[in-house]
Amino acid sequence: MPGKKIKKIEIDGRKISCEKEETILQAAKKAGIEIPTLCHDDRLEPYGGCRLCIVEVKGVGRPLPACTTPVTNNMEIRTENDTIKRIRKNIISLLLSNHPNDCMRCEKTGDCALQGLAYRYDVDGSRFEGEQWDLPIRDDNPFITYEPNKCILCGRCVRICNEVVMAGTIDLVGRGFNSMPDTAFRKPRSLDNCEFCGQCVSTCPTGALTDKKARGRGRAYEMKKVRTTCSYCGTGCNFDLNVKDGKVVKVTSAYDAPVNHGNLCIKGRYGYDFIHNADRIKTPLIRKGDSFHEATWDEALDLIAGRFSGLMKKYGNKSVGAFSSSRCTNEENFLVSKFARTVFKNNNVDNCARV
Amino acid sequence: MAGLATSLGAGAATNSLAQMPDIDALFLFGSNPTEAHPIVSLYLKKALQNGARLIVGDPRKTWMAKRADVWLNLCPGSNIALLNGMVNVILKEGWQNKEFIKKRTEGFGELKKKVREYDLKKVEKLTDVPKEKIIEAARLYSHADKAMIVYGLGVTEHRTGTENAMAIANLALVCGHLGRPSTGIMALRGQNNVQGASDLGPLPATFPGYQSVTDSEARERFEKAWGVPMSPEIGLKSVEMLELACEGKFKGIFILGEDPAQTDPDVHEVRKALSSLEFLVVQDIFHTETTKYAHVILPGASFAEKDGTFTNGERRVQRIRKAIEPIAGKAEWQVICELATRMGYPMSYNHPSDIMDEIASLTPIYGGISYERLEKESIQWPCPAKDHPGTTTLYTDLFSRPGGLAKFMALDHKGSGEVPDKEYPYVLITGRIREHYNNGSMTRRVKGIMELVSEELLEINPEDAKKLKIKNGDKVKVSSRRGNIKVKVKVTGRSQPHNVFLTFHFPEALSNLLTSGHKDPITGTPEYKSCAVKIEK
Ligand code: SF4
Ligand code: SF4
Ligand code: SF4
Numbered sequence: 001m002p003g004k005k006i007k008k009i010e011i012d013g014r015k016i017s018c019e020k021e022e023t024i025l026q027a028a029k030k031a032g033i034e035i036p037t038l039c040h041d042d043r044l045e046p047y048g049g050c051r052l053c054i055v056e057v058k059g060v061g062r063p064l065p066a067c068t069t070p071v072t073n074n075m076e077i078r079t080e081n082d083t084i085k086r087i088r089k090n091i092i093s094l095l096l097s098n099h100p101n102d103c104m105r106c107e108k109t110g111d112c113a114l115q116g117l118a119y120r121y122d123v124d125g126s127r128f129e130g131e132q133w134d135l136p137i138r139d140d141n142p143f144i145t146y147e148p149n150k151c152i153l154c155g156r157c158v159r160i161c162n163e164v165v166m167a168g169t170i171d172l173v174g175r176g177f178n179s180m181p182d183t184a185f186r187k188p189r190s191l192d193n194c195e196f197c198g199q200c201v202s203t204c205p206t207g208a209l210t211d212k213k214a215r216g217r218g219r220a221y222e223m224k225k226v227r228t229t230c231s232y233c234g235t236g237c238n239f240d241l242n243v244k245d246g247k248v249v250k251v252t253s254a255y256d257a258p259v260n261h262g263n264l265c266i267k268g269r270y271g272y273d274f275i276h277n278a279d280r281i282k283t284p285l286i287r288k289g290d291s292f293h294e295a296t297w298d299e300a301l302d303l304i305a306g307r308f309s310g311l312m313k314k315y316g317n318k319s320v321g322a323f324s325s326s327r328c329t330n331e332e333n334f335l336v337s338k339f340a341r342t343v344f345k346n347n348n349v350d351n352c353a354r355v
Numbered sequence: 356m357a358g359l360a361t362s363l364g365a366g367a368a369t370n371s372l373a374q375m376p377d378i379d380a381l382f383l384f385g386s387n388p389t390e391a392h393p394i395v396s397l398y399l400k401k402a403l404q405n406g407a408r409l410i411v412g413d414p415r416k417t418w419m420a421k422r423a424d425v426w427l428n429l430c431p432g433s434n435i436a437l438l439n440g441m442v443n444v445i446l447k448e449g450w451q452n453k454e455f456i457k458k459r460t461e462g463f464g465e466l467k468k469k470v471r472e473y474d475l476k477k478v479e480k481l482t483d484v485p486k487e488k489i490i491e492a493a494r495l496y497s498h499a500d501k502a503m504i505v506y507g508l509g510v511t512e513h514r515t516g517t518e519n520a521m522a523i524a525n526l527a528l529v530c531g532h533l534g535r536p537s538t539g540i541m542a543l544r545g546q547n548n549v550q551g552a553s554d555l556g557p558l559p560a561t562f563p564g565y566q567s568v569t570d571s572e573a574r575e576r577f578e579k580a581w582g583v584p585m586s587p588e589i590g591l592k593s594v595e596m597l598e599l600a601c602e603g604k605f606k607g608i609f610i611l612g613e614d615p616a617q618t619d620p621d622v623h624e625v626r627k628a629l630s631s632l633e634f635l636v637v638q639d640i641f642h643t644e645t646t647k648y649a650h651v652i653l654p655g656a657s658f659a660e661k662d663g664t665f666t667n668g669e670r671r672v673q674r675i676r677k678a679i680e681p682i683a684g685k686a687e688w689q690v691i692c693e694l695a696t697r698m699g700y701p702m703s704y705n706h707p708s709d710i711m712d713e714i715a716s717l718t719p720i721y722g723g724i725s726y727e728r729l730e731k732e733s734i735q736w737p738c739p740a741k742d743h744p745g746t747t748t749l750y751t752d753l754f755s756r757p758g759g760l761a762k763f764m765a766l767d768h769k770g771s772g773e774v775p776d777k778e779y780p781y782v783l784i785t786g787r788i789r790e791h792y793n794n795g796s797m798t799r800r801v802k803g804i805m806e807l808v809s810e811e812l813l814e815i816n817p818e819d820a821k822k823l824k825i826k827n828g829d830k831v832k833v834s835s836r837r838g839n840i841k842v843k844v845k846v847t848g849r850s851q852p853h854n855v856f857l858t859f860h861f862p863e864a865l866s867n868l869l870t871s872g873h874k875d876p877i878t879g880t881p882e883y884k885s886c887a888v889k890i891e892k
């Protein structure tokens with residue numbers, strides 16, 4: 001394709017060709033080579049804030065951030081060496097030095113980028129004396145819990161809210177040591193200032209922003225994740241239902257979702273409560289006068305089959321029909337089509353909400 | 356979607372969502388994606404960040420309208436007049452794509468004649484949009500390299516909904532804005548699987564894959580596969596079944612997962628029809644208005660409880676997967692099979708993937724789709740063969756009409772079925788808000804969402820509020836010729852003077868009591884979007 005010159009580079013001794021204006025991080029990811037990051041999210045513009053992704057580029061004196069550096073032809077890259085390792089360790093211990101020692105009960109344990117890095121690089125927060133914030137947990141809204149003490153100021157939440165959602169809900173407020181992501185005037189999140197899409201939560205690498213409804217409902221590694229498609233609107237976002245003990249307790253989204261690339265709206269991310277709602281109809285119900293009584297599937301299906309057959313006999317097969325739904329699956333809609341045509345033997349079938 | 360099907364061949368969006376960030380000019384028409392399709396709106400926001408010019412046609416001052424280069428603040432029901440006016444400008448200025456019109460369309464002569472009747476003075480009067488804005492919109496759209504029209508229910512939910520969509524197709528066709536990446540017409544519709552539910556043929560005139568029941572070859576194919584004779588007679592639409600039921604001439608209906616007693620535009624009539632039936636079966640996950648009329652209620656399985664596929668608004672077929680066991684023990688596909696078998700037509704499948712295999716064998720546009728492939732990829736139809744990659748952009752060479760040409764349709768402005776008058780001076784527009792969905796049976800059961808939006812609110816412009824001496828939070832009575840409701844008020848500039856807005860998410864304030872019962876005669880789609888009301892304290 002014109003304008004898309006193929007570049008040949010080498011990462012950790014492996015020869016790779018890149019097709020577009022890719023960054024080192026993108027090229028490495030495509031080749032399956034992992035470079036640690038904290039402030040990067042594929043959904044966001046390259047930022048270069050945390051310096052964790054630095055790599056050695058042959059011929060360049062200082063390490064370069066992989067997330068913001070575009071590849072150039074014949075680049076030779078090493079993703080880790082002793083210097084880089086030392087720098088990474090330093091960055092992590094600095095972050096840990098003012099991070100609360102709360103992993104044991106933190107909602108994010110097992111899924112936390114900071115925790116993962118501390119483990120991988122074998123560092124704790126004791127090397128530097130860090131002053132710690134001591135701010136109250138904020139859960140002043142139905143969906144999002146904010147623990148400012150756990151914030152590492154990567155800016156991802158602020159950037160996704162402004163760059164991607166364009167909601168402008170949160171920004172870095174305050175100065176210096178006290179600067180942190182927050183709403184204007186530190187007001188509670190409400191519909192006046194926030195869309196409750198949870199995009200900020202989905203990008204936060206630490207336990208600073210978490211899904212309120214899922215808190216305490218299970219660790220990430222206890223969840224069975226089932227990839228599915230949203231049942232609300234026709235955009236067709238994909239997400240993972242997080243299931244524990246037969247219950248859907250949370251929704252997470254992955255970047256490899258073809259339509260939404262990990263983005264979701266309030267309904268997709270937080271609209272799952274109805275699944276286990278107590279009002280769900282749990283057994284077939286048969287009318288008796290003005291009320292309904294519970295029945296077994298066999299009773300109900302026998303009755304339905306008998307009544308429809310009876311109507312067809314008495315009034316002719318054109319006296320009955322079926323409505324299908326734009327909420328049902330393709331397979332179900334196909335079967336309803338087939339049912340009307342083979343069982344009712346007519347074309348009285350419609351999908352009643354044409355909206 | 357009958358409109359696009361008539362003009363272009365297929366009732367479906369022409370492009371894929373992922374192409375949106377590269378749009379040069381976006382014409383957003385009767386669609387409020389930041390509320391109704393939030394993730395589509397992210398693509399559109401990317402396009403704006405990349406410098407796309409934006410034209411918005413909407414009576415409401417939406418998020419996008421606020422950021423538009425041109426906001427066509429048209430009065431509800433005047434879509435065709437506006438579009439005819441734009442086409443008129445384009446032809447007059449010579450901004451049309453002559454080669455495209457010549458090579459790929461038919462019926463241009465009639466269109467040309469028709470739109471000549473829509474000079475800007477007339478259009479200005481019909482639409483309330485100043486002519487400079489119409490010219491500017493026509494210029495931006497016609498001059499762009501990659502231009503896309505994105506339209507929504509504000510276009511289809513009118514009694515002229517089908518014609519509105521044809522008028523949109525006319526505009527795209529004159530400019531040759533079809534058949535290229537980031538260039539085409541995208542329809543954003545309401546329910547998640549409205550595309551799939553049309554594709555798979557639970558429709559009175561078509562088998563799965565839009566194959567007509569009056570076509571003897573199609574019938575033969577299905578007869579061979581299904582082993583029984585197929586009726587050559589076009590069946591009844593849902594509204595027709597209900598009308599006959601009211602007259603005592605229709606006796607039994609099986610309703611799968613719908614709630615017409617709440618979401619239909621004329622709920623009085625629907626309720627009367629349902630109570631006239633001798634036998635009604637409703638399968639749903641919750642009790643609804645409609646289940647009240649049932650003789651037997653069957654529990655449905657939610658999307659988390661079954662395997663299957665949905666087809667999204669860009670024709671992309673994607674899996675849903677069973678995460679938990681069906682709460683009532685069975686999924687709908689199993690129930691349909693058992694019922695058919697009991698009624699003397701044995702149906703059995705081991706798994707929904709077998710149903711998809713049958714779909715593929717009978718539905719050419721789904722011909723290459725299987726669960727095996729969907730494990731690795733998602734596919735946009737048409738996908739006629741196992742080795743076909745699917746289709747991101749429709750009509751690159753030919754339209755799917757006989758002869759491969761698209762058809763211009765000469766259309767007239769008809770307006771809304773009901774217009775405001777002295778007694779009912781306000782236009783009620785209904786629609787969606789981001790937090791809720793349809794009749795609300797799902798979202799009203801999400802505690803957090805109810806904490807945010809717990810009741811229906813009537814959105815009204817500050818000017819009108821002042822005139823009526825009402826303020827935020829006041830309760831008012833909204834009445835139409837058919838009924839009334841009491842509802843709280845939200846004063847907001849999103850609504851324009853003389854227009855008020857309600858959703859249909861809350862049965863407590865059943866806004867549909869107000870809607871007019873006017874329908875698109877072609878699709879039966881109700882005119883949800885506008886009716887005349889009065890407002891009293
Ligand atoms: S929930 Fe969405 S809108 Fe609200 S702060 Fe987070 S990203 Fe912004
Ligand atoms: S709250 Fe999370 S995403 Fe936001 S800056 Fe802090 S650590 Fe980063
Ligand atoms: S997550 Fe939101 S935008 Fe995406 S399909 Fe669901 S309702 Fe639609």
Ligand code: FES
Nearest residue numbers: 048050051053067
């Ligand atoms: S990930 Fe590259 S600087 Fe943070």
